[in-house]
Amino acid sequence: MAQYILKRFLSMLVTLWLIVTVTFFLMHSIPGSPFDRDGKEASAAVVQNMMSFYHLDKPLGVQYLLYLKSLLTFDLGPSISHYPTTVNTMIDRGFPVSFQLGAAAILLAIAAGIALGTVAALKQNGIIDYIAMVLAVIGIAVPSFVIAPLLIKYVAVKWGLLPVASWGTWKHVVLPAFALSVGPIATIARLTRANLIEVLTQDYMETARSKGLSPARMIIKHALRNAVLPVVTLLGALLANVLTGSFVIEKIFAIPGMGKYFVDGINNRDYAVIMGTTVFYSALLIFMMFIVDIVYGFIDPRIKLHRKGA
Amino acid sequence: MNNDALLEVDNLHVSFSTYGGEVKAVRGVSLRLHRGETLAIVGESGCGKSVTARSIMRLLPKNNSRITEGSIRFNGRELTRLSEKQMRDVRGSDIAIIFQDAMTALNPTMMIGEQLMEGVIRHQRLSRTEARKRAVEMLQFVGIRDPELRLKQHLHQFSGGMRQRIMIAMAAICSPAVLIADEPTTALDVTIQAQILDLFRMLQRTTQASLIMITHDLGVVASIADRVNVMYAGQVVESAPVKELFRNPQHPYTRGLLDSIPRLDRPRGAKLDAIPGTPPDLFAPPKGCAFAARCPHAMEVCGLFPPDSVKLDGEHTVACWLQDARARTMPPQGPAQVETASASQG
Ligand SMILES: Nc1ncnc2c1ncn2[C@@H]1O[C@H](COP(=O)(O)OP(=O)(O)OP(=O)(O)O)[C@@H](O)[C@H]1O
Ligand code: SF4
Numbered sequence: 001m002a003q004y005i006l007k008r009f010l011s012m013l014v015t016l017w018l019i020v021t022v023t024f025f026l027m028h029s030i031p032g033s034p035f036d037r038d039g040k041e042a043s044a045a046v047v048q049n050m051m052s053f054y055h056l057d058k059p060l061g062v063q064y065l066l067y068l069k070s071l072l073t074f075d076l077g078p079s080i081s082h083y084p085t086t087v088n089t090m091i092d093r094g095f096p097v098s099f100q101l102g103a104a105a106i107l108l109a110i111a112a113g114i115a116l117g118t119v120a121a122l123k124q125n126g127i128i129d130y131i132a133m134v135l136a137v138i139g140i141a142v143p144s145f146v147i148a149p150l151l152i153k154y155v156a157v158k159w160g161l162l163p164v165a166s167w168g169t170w171k172h173v174v175l176p177a178f179a180l181s182v183g184p185i186a187t188i189a190r191l192t193r194a195n196l197i198e199v200l201t202q203d204y205m206e207t208a209r210s211k212g213l214s215p216a217r218m219i220i221k222h223a224l225r226n227a228v229l230p231v232v233t234l235l236g237a238l239l240a241n242v243l244t245g246s247f248v249i250e251k252i253f254a255i256p257g258m259g260k261y262f263v264d265g266i267n268n269r270d271y272a273v274i275m276g277t278t279v280f281y282s283a284l285l286i287f288m289m290f291i292v293d294i295v296y297g298f299i300d301p302r303i304k305l306h307r308k309g310a
Numbered sequence: 311m312n313n314d315a316l317l318e319v320d321n322l323h324v325s326f327s328t329y330g331g332e333v334k335a336v337r338g339v340s341l342r343l344h345r346g347e348t349l350a351i352v353g354e355s356g357c358g359k360s361v362t363a364r365s366i367m368r369l370l371p372k373n374n375s376r377i378t379e380g381s382i383r384f385n386g387r388e389l390t391r392l393s394e395k396q397m398r399d400v401r402g403s404d405i406a407i408i409f410q411d412a413m414t415a416l417n418p419t420m421m422i423g424e425q426l427m428e429g430v431i432r433h434q435r436l437s438r439t440e441a442r443k444r445a446v447e448m449l450q451f452v453g454i455r456d457p458e459l460r461l462k463q464h465l466h467q468f469s470g471g472m473r474q475r476i477m478i479a480m481a482a483i484c485s486p487a488v489l490i491a492d493e494p495t496t497a498l499d500v501t502i503q504a505q506i507l508d509l510f511r512m513l514q515r516t517t518q519a520s521l522i523m524i525t526h527d528l529g530v531v532a533s534i535a536d537r538v539n540v541m542y543a544g545q546v547v548e549s550a551p552v553k554e555l556f557r558n559p560q561h562p563y564t565r566g567l568l569d570s571i572p573r574l575d576r577p578r579g580a581k582l583d584a585i586p587g588t589p590p591d592l593f594a595p596p597k598g599c600a601f602a603a604r605c606p607h608a609m610e611v612c613g614l615f616p617p618d619s620v621k622l623d624g625e626h627t628v629a630c631w632l633q634d635a636r637a638r639t640m641p642p643q644g645p646a647q648v649e650t651a652s653a654s655q656g
């Protein structure tokens with residue numbers, strides 16, 4: 001077990017290094033520099049100073065090594081477009097907001113997805129099942145950036161039910177979290193439904209019935225756990241989905257999270273911000289997948305981590 | 311004797327509706343089970359043993375199966391008329407079932423202890439502590455060492471024989487009056503089979519439970535049963551005390567079964583598939599004797615009318631036209647009659 005965790009941890013580091021390297025060189029291969037702004041041309045001397053301050057005048061290989069070196073001390077460097085704010089500060093400010101949004105979206109996706117899938121499976125081929133699954137297909141097919149403006153237009157503006165375009169209370173979380181979680185809700189609901197239908201035909205369900213258990217206990221204690229287990233393996237992908245989706249959603253809802261900094265960073269070709277947010281989110285995602293893996297090993301007794309690692 | 315039967319099934323008919331039509335899986339089964347007695351049910355695959363067992367506990371799938379006729383009385387109470395909710399109080403508490411394959415019949419992600427305890431908690435309203443104590447006792451009783459530790463383990467941590475022991479402990483934990491074991495040893499190898507049969511005997515000695523032992527294996531029958539019901543195509547064709555049945559089998563099908571045992575080398579583990587031919591189609595069962603197409607003694611009447619169940623001395627009953635006084639005077643039958651019989655089935 002310990003050996004497995006160590007091995008997974010090392011491979012995490014290697015993955016992260018690969019992501020850093022690829023992102024670094026891809027980003028620098030895009031034409032243009034942080035200092036050509038349309039209209040206001042900075043003087044050649046100023047640009048020269050700036051370039052040397054950010055090491056942009058050095059050969060690419062040297063820049064890369066310098067970046068890796070600062071990464072080792074968890075220093076993501078100063079922003080280019082918002083000097084003297086550092087990328088670390090941006091993350092400090094933006095991430096708690098993004099985290100609230102992401103966590104709300106994921107919790108909502110898990111709760112609503114499992115509930116919807118369970119109801120659909122129990123009423124298999126009934127009208128509720130049919131409606132739920134049509135909704136699920138729509139939820140998977142329609143991207144969140146289409147749903148978000150619709151939510152704003154109707155729920156917020158027309159019916160005035162919830163506030164938008166600011167941040168602070170839980171009311172501000174509802175709409176963007178919902179927009180973000182529609183796809184994941186649909187995916188989880190479909191998976192839960194399919195698994196539960198399968199589980200209900202298993203022999204151990206008949207055994208449970210032969211013991212005189214009530215249908216409620218049979219479903220909650222015997223069926224759901226087995227049906228929901230595979231959903232855990234989906235959480236890694238789900239997280240990636242929510243993280244990337246949140247960039248767009250934050251922009252649409254004008255939420256002051258990481259997404260805003262990232263999108264601005266791209267527009268300004270702010271290398272430090274692009275690199276910093278990418279590295280940060282990659283590390284977060286890789287780490288979460290690692291956690292999901294370990295947790296799965298604990299909740300599914302059939303999976304033996306140490307065997308996989310040996 | 312019939313009056314003090316603990317479980318009485320009379321003229322039970324069970325059908326399944328399928329895409330192919332209605333399967334008449336059980337067609338007039340009657341059985342009696344007395345207190346402390348072991349009744350074996352034997353017969354080829356598909357003859358309706360499991361359907362009979364599940365009907366008694368009303369475990370058949372609600373959406374496509376139906377008890378079309380007959381009665382099931384437990385302690386004088388008519389089970390076929392109980393609501394699903396009332397039936398839940400009977401299941402596991404008065405009547406419990408042990409399935410063939412404990413590997414699939416137990417929940418893979420739930421701790422063994424949890425699965426053992428939930429029955430007693432449900433039926434006897436025990437606290438978790440009391441239930442755990444009871445579960446430990448049961449595991450000890452069925453011969454599992456370190457029960458405290460084992461309670462916290464999962465299915466995959468046990469061997470095949472151990473799993474079946476757990477299954478038995480689980481079924482017996484509420485001290486049900488009737489235990490139904492549906493081929494409990496079929497999935498196990500021979501030495502383990504013998505141990506499990508010993509366990510059943512010990513269980514019965516200590517709890518006085520009645521046992522319905524469903525099996526393919528006449529060796530199992532000989533070693534554990536008091537009485538035997540031989541089933542064929544959804545019907546009981548012969549019923550007798552075990553010694554009587556082995557000594558004096560009357561139904562041609564029973565004789566075929568007994569003849570198919572390799573006697574000296576492998577008395578146990580003999581499979582009941584040595585009679586030539588296949589059982590009839592249960593979508594359209596023959597109107598006469600169901601065994602006629604395979605019976606070496608078939609007569610014209612066999613293909614036309616179903617034989618009545620005839621009571622011989624004591625507890626021995628047989629459903630065969632050979633028992634009719636008129637048949638005894640007929641000359642020995644040849645294979646030609648077999649064709650007549652199958653032809654008359656249409
Ligand atoms: N759920 C079902 N739907 C349709 N037909 C069924 C169903 N369950 C059983 N049957 C039919 O009922 C008949 C009797 O089956 P049953 O399982 O009782 O046989 P069995 O005597 O237990 O055989 P085996 O020794 O193979 O376990 C079979 O012909 C089977 O096809
Ligand atoms: S009734 Fe006829 S066909 Fe059936 S078992 Fe008896 S002799 Fe054979």
Ligand SMILES: [Mg+2]
Pocket residue numbers: 359360361492
């Ligand atoms: Mg069976």
